[in-house]
Amino acid sequence: MNAIILSIGDELLIGNTLNTNSFWLGNKLTQLGINVIAHWTIADTKEAIKSNINSAQNLAQIILITGGLGPTSDDLTVEAIAEYYNQPLVFHDSVWDDIQKLYAIRKRPIHLGSKKMAYLPKNAIVIHNTTGTAPGSMYFSKNTLIASMPGVPYEMKAMMRLTIIPTIKNHFTLPFIHHSYIYTAGVGETILSDALVDFEKHLPSHFSLAYLPSVGKVRLRITGKGETEQKLNEEAKLLTKNAASLVQKYIYSISEPSLEKVLGQVLREKKLQIGTAESCTGGYISHLITQIPGASDYFKGSIVSYSNEVKISILNVHPDTIKEYGAVSEETVQEMLLGALKSLNTDIVIAVSGVAGPGGGSIEKPVGLVYIGVADKRHQIIKKMHFTNNRELNIELSAIQSLVLLKVFLETYYEVNFLSEV
Amino acid sequence: MNAIILSIGDELLIGNTLNTNSFWLGNKLTQLGINVIAHWTIADTKEAIKSNINSAQNLAQIILITGGLGPTSDDLTVEAIAEYYNQPLVFHDSVWDDIQKLYAIRKRPIHLGSKKMAYLPKNAIVIHNTTGTAPGSMYFSKNTLIASMPGVPYEMKAMMRLTIIPTIKNHFTLPFIHHSYIYTAGVGETILSDALVDFEKHLPSHFSLAYLPSVGKVRLRITGKGETEQKLNEEAKLLTKNAASLVQKYIYSISEPSLEKVLGQVLREKKLQIGTAESCTGGYISHLITQIPGASDYFKGSIVSYSNEVKISILNVHPDTIKEYGAVSEETVQEMLLGALKSLNTDIVIAVSGVAGPGGGSIEKPVGLVYIGVADKRHQIIKKMHFTNNRELNIELSAIQSLVLLKVFLETYYEVNFLSEV
Numbered sequence: 001m002n003a004i005i006l007s008i009g010d011e012l013l014i015g016n017t018l019n020t021n022s023f024w025l026g027n028k029l030t031q032l033g034i035n036v037i038a039h040w041t042i043a044d045t046k047e048a049i050k051s052n053i054n055s056a057q058n059l060a061q062i063i064l065i066t067g068g069l070g071p072t073s074d075d076l077t078v079e080a081i082a083e084y085y086n087q088p089l090v091f092h093d094s095v096w097d098d099i100q101k102l103y104a105i106r107k108r109p110i111h112l113g114s115k116k117m118a119y120l121p122k123n124a125i126v127i128h129n130t131t132g133t134a135p136g137s138m139y140f141s142k143n144t145l146i147a148s149m150p151g152v153p154y155e156m157k158a159m160m161r162l163t164i165i166p167t168i169k170n171h172f173t174l175p176f177i178h179h180s181y182i183y184t185a186g187v188g189e190t191i192l193s194d195a196l197v198d199f200e201k202h203l204p205s206h207f208s209l210a211y212l213p214s215v216g217k218v219r220l221r222i223t224g225k226g227e228t229e230q231k232l233n234e235e236a237k238l239l240t241k242n243a244a245s246l247v248q249k250y251i252y253s254i255s256e257p258s259l260e261k262v263l264g265q266v267l268r269e270k271k272l273q274i275g276t277a278e279s280c281t282g283g284y285i286s287h288l289i290t291q292i293p294g295a296s297d298y299f300k301g302s303i304v305s306y307s308n309e310v311k312i313s314i315l316n317v318h319p320d321t322i323k324e325y326g327a328v329s330e331e332t333v334q335e336m337l338l339g340a341l342k343s344l345n346t347d348i349v350i351a352v353s354g355v356a357g358p359g360g361g362s363i364e365k366p367v368g369l370v371y372i373g374v375a376d377k378r379h380q381i382i383k384k385m386h387f388t389n390n391r392e393l394n395i396e397l398s399a400i401q402s403l404v405l406l407k408v409f410l411e412t413y414y415e416v417n418f419l420s421e422v
Numbered sequence: 423m424n425a426i427i428l429s430i431g432d433e434l435l436i437g438n439t440l441n442t443n444s445f446w447l448g449n450k451l452t453q454l455g456i457n458v459i460a461h462w463t464i465a466d467t468k469e470a471i472k473s474n475i476n477s478a479q480n481l482a483q484i485i486l487i488t489g490g491l492g493p494t495s496d497d498l499t500v501e502a503i504a505e506y507y508n509q510p511l512v513f514h515d516s517v518w519d520d521i522q523k524l525y526a527i528r529k530r531p532i533h534l535g536s537k538k539m540a541y542l543p544k545n546a547i548v549i550h551n552t553t554g555t556a557p558g559s560m561y562f563s564k565n566t567l568i569a570s571m572p573g574v575p576y577e578m579k580a581m582m583r584l585t586i587i588p589t590i591k592n593h594f595t596l597p598f599i600h601h602s603y604i605y606t607a608g609v610g611e612t613i614l615s616d617a618l619v620d621f622e623k624h625l626p627s628h629f630s631l632a633y634l635p636s637v638g639k640v641r642l643r644i645t646g647k648g649e650t651e652q653k654l655n656e657e658a659k660l661l662t663k664n665a666a667s668l669v670q671k672y673i674y675s676i677s678e679p680s681l682e683k684v685l686g687q688v689l690r691e692k693k694l695q696i697g698t699a700e701s702c703t704g705g706y707i708s709h710l711i712t713q714i715p716g717a718s719d720y721f722k723g724s725i726v727s728y729s730n731e732v733k734i735s736i737l738n739v740h741p742d743t744i745k746e747y748g749a750v751s752e753e754t755v756q757e758m759l760l761g762a763l764k765s766l767n768t769d770i771v772i773a774v775s776g777v778a779g780p781g782g783g784s785i786e787k788p789v790g791l792v793y794i795g796v797a798d799k800r801h802q803i804i805k806k807m808h809f810t811n812n813r814e815l816n817i818e819l820s821a822i823q824s825l826v827l828l829k830v831f832l833e834t835y836y837e838v839n840f841l842s843e844v
Contacts, residue, residue, distance in 0.1 A: 012445075012448070012461070013448050013452075013458045013459070013460070013461065014448050014449065014452040014458055015444075015445045015446060015447070015448035015449025015450070015452060015458075016449070016632070016634060017445075018440070018442065018445045019441065019444070019445065019461070020440065022437075022441070022463070023434075023437045023439075023440045023441065024437060025437070026434070026435050026436050026437035027436065027437025027438070028437070030435075030436040030437060036435045036436055036437075037435070037464075037465060037470075038435070038462065038463060038464050038465075038470075039434070039435065039441070039461075039462070039463035040460065040461070040462055040463075041444070041460060041461035041462075042459075042460050043459060043460075048459075048460075210438070212438060275732075276726075278705075281709075281712075282705075282708050282709055282711070282712025282713070282717070282721075283700075283704075283705030283706070283707075283708030283709045283712065283724055283726065284705070284709045284712075285705075286704055286705030286708075286726045286728075287703075287704050287705045287706045287708075287709045287817075289704070290703075290704025290705065290706075290726075290728060290817075291704070291813075291814065291817070293779070293780050293781060293813055294781060295704070295728070296728055296729065296782075299704075299728050299729075300728060300729040300731065300732055301725070301726045301727050301728040301729055301732035301736075302705055302724070302725075302726035302728075303723070303724075303725060303726075303736075304698075304705065304708045304712075304723045304724035304725075304726065305723050306708075306712060306717070306718055306721050306722060306723040306724075307718065307721075307722040307723055309722065309767065310697075310722055310723035310766060313765070313767070314723075314725075314736065314765060314766075343735070343736060344732060344736075345731065345735065357715070358715050359715060359716060360718075391713075391715055392713065395709075395712075395713070
């Protein structure tokens with residue numbers, strides 16, 4: 001089962017808009033066990049659209065098209081499809097109703113040019129747009145499914161979820177695919193793959209293991225293909241358990257990709273309040289924590305002590321400590337932890353001080369040197385880290401490693417088990 | 423002059439890696455006045471690579487290929503190009519030297535498999551890799567330039583800058599292209615286009631105006647094509663000045679895309695110190711400011727007062743103010759400003775309190791309601807804003823609007839002129 005993803009729009013070709021639709025669709029189709037053989041991005045001309053649909057039809061059974069469905073004169077996908085199939089355009093009252101309703105909800109006068117969007121090729125199966133104006137459409141011919149969707153990502157995604165994925169599942173015979181994930185943080189790919197080398201060697205041939213790294217994190221994906229769903233699920237469960245047992249200290253979840261969210265859930269359950277004292281991370285840890293809805297249940301606040309003056313005046317770091325050991329030192333971070341516990345009046349605090357760069361480095365304290373600490377009233381863990389030469393990356397790595405240290409702290413002193421779901 | 427961008431790699435097709443190379447290359451080629459007619463992303467098989475090069479050769483004069491150049495068995499681009507041209511692979515001592523040197527610098531043992539990368543088709547013009555191991559290569563045939571580059575973005579970009587763009591400029595006759603930019607913030611596309619409707623109507627036919635929006639910001643790009651460089655530059659300068667005069671209150675720069683950096687330069691010059699007091703933005707403003715290298719010259723720190731307790735204990739907001747008016751109110755933000763000025767001991771502070779959502783909204787204080795303020799010891803500006811239903815977007819818009827308010831504050835009370843370079 002082959003698929004081609006066709007993206008239409010000059011804004012993509014000339015590098016004004018990043019094509020995230022192909023990426024998302026490629027991922028979704030792969031998860032369904034469909035072989036994605038190409039992404040084509042093309043200009044919004046009828047000739048280009050028609051000739052690309054024609055070429056795609058010779059290579060693939062599923063063709064997903066995004067873009068070119070709006071009301072303006074450079075939106076030509078519908079006309080091109082009609083010409084490709086040699087079908088007339090037909091006005092759809094139900095689509096025009098949808099569009100009028102949406103204008104009413106948004107309290108905007110109806111633009112008459114938008115009536116164009118209610119015309120679709122006679123052989124179209126209409127896909128109603130639940131989140132915008134332009135309708136999508138589907139076509140079956142010569143064993144091929146062609147689906148045309150808007151280029152607006154959330155409109156496209158809603159149509160995929162509600163209509164196109166169910167249609168694909170219904171119309172084609174697909175293998176059962178099972179994906180399980182293991183989310184790790186604070187460890188590199190090399191260490192994980194060393195720990196998993198035997199596991200991977202003995203993996204049944206219908207299973208595969210992928211390493212999906214991002215800054216400070218590696219997601220492991222175990223994918224199985226099979227013919228009976230239940231058997232596959234059981235095999236996958238066992239394999240995931242085995243893999244998890246080999247890298248357990250790095251795992252924060254097997255169901256939730258967000259480390260901040262996982263930590264938040266634990267803090268909420270344990271009724272623990274946290275706060276941060278940040279120097280080189282400049283509020284980034286606080287930002288990560290507060291991106292999660294409901295963070296106010298367990299997050300009280302932060303002191304971003306970017307200057308030494310604020311470290312002294314609000315966090316109560318002793319001027320002599322900074323003088324003697326420097327602002328980037330274990331001693332300063334220790335006092336930042338104590339000061340933050342007191343001034344924020346929380347159960348647990350995170351503190352960070354480092355040289356993010358590019359300036360400010362020295363031989364003893366080079367760019368990339370960062371001290372991170374976590375403490376409560378009775379315990380303290382401080383780690384010295386060496387990151388990179390890149391400021392942005394140092395800020396991000398410091399923040400993620402701080403959250404990993406919080407995880408270790410909760411495991412060590414609060415008996416939290418991040419593997420309970422495995 | 424037509425170009426096609428060919429990206430090779432299964433990781434792109436299956437949605438593991440977002441294709442940012444095509445986006446970047448599309449932008450660069452467009453800026454050179456080259457017509458990008460397609461981006462093709464294909465599998466790493468020799469058949470796919472050969473047949474796509476062949477198709478591209480019939481449609482374009484410039485074909486840029488990325489990916490498939492590494493040492494492993496699924497890196498097949500070089501072999502495919504050799505077969506396409508029917509040329510033998512030739513070992514290049516100079517490339518092998520480069521690779522060995524890089525291993526030496528990185529203090530890693532040489533991997534013998536990497537010797538493969540020193541073999542290139544006999545008709546290749548070698549592009550040495552200044553930032554990695556795999557070399558690139560160029561080919562001229564039938565009036566077409568084919569360039570093959572690594573998929574690693576920074577390696578690809580270095581080759582483009584150092585070798586391929588100069589080669590394109592040298593080998594093809596391109597029109598002179600002039601781009602000028604006007605960077606605005608805190609205003610929507612509609613208001614800008616209303617102000618520029620006459621300007622756009624009277625734009626000479628060899629010029630065009632584009633609106634490039636991102637969250638809270640719109641970049642205006644004026645592009646001219648011409649045959650004599652000097653005349654074009656003069657025309658562009660005058661047009662940019664005219665456009666700028668029509669939207670001047672929204673402009674923060676015509677040379678620097680980063681609003682944070684522009685504000686930082688002003689603060690440094692004026693020897694002003696700032697800080698923030700953040701509730702719903704959770705440290706995000708502080709993060710934006712401290713992403714800029716050297717921010718410690720003008721940034722002292724932040725109080726992220728996520729809980730009311732911290733608003734009261736550190737920012738000295740009166741409990742009765744919160745009781746009477748709520749944490750999200752003009753009154754609370756006013757006291758946050760006063761408290762931050764004192765506790766952070768800065769010249770200027772920013773304060774924000776709002777309902778980011780999705781929870782916490784009410785009829786009087788709905789999700790998206792945000793108060794932002796800027797103050798020094800003598801002046802204060804507070805604005806009530808209504809943003810969206812989306813938490814992430816509300817945090818981002820609150821932060822950007824706060825920085826815009828800081829800009830207005832500096833214009834109003836510190837006689838800063840953000841248009842001086844126009």
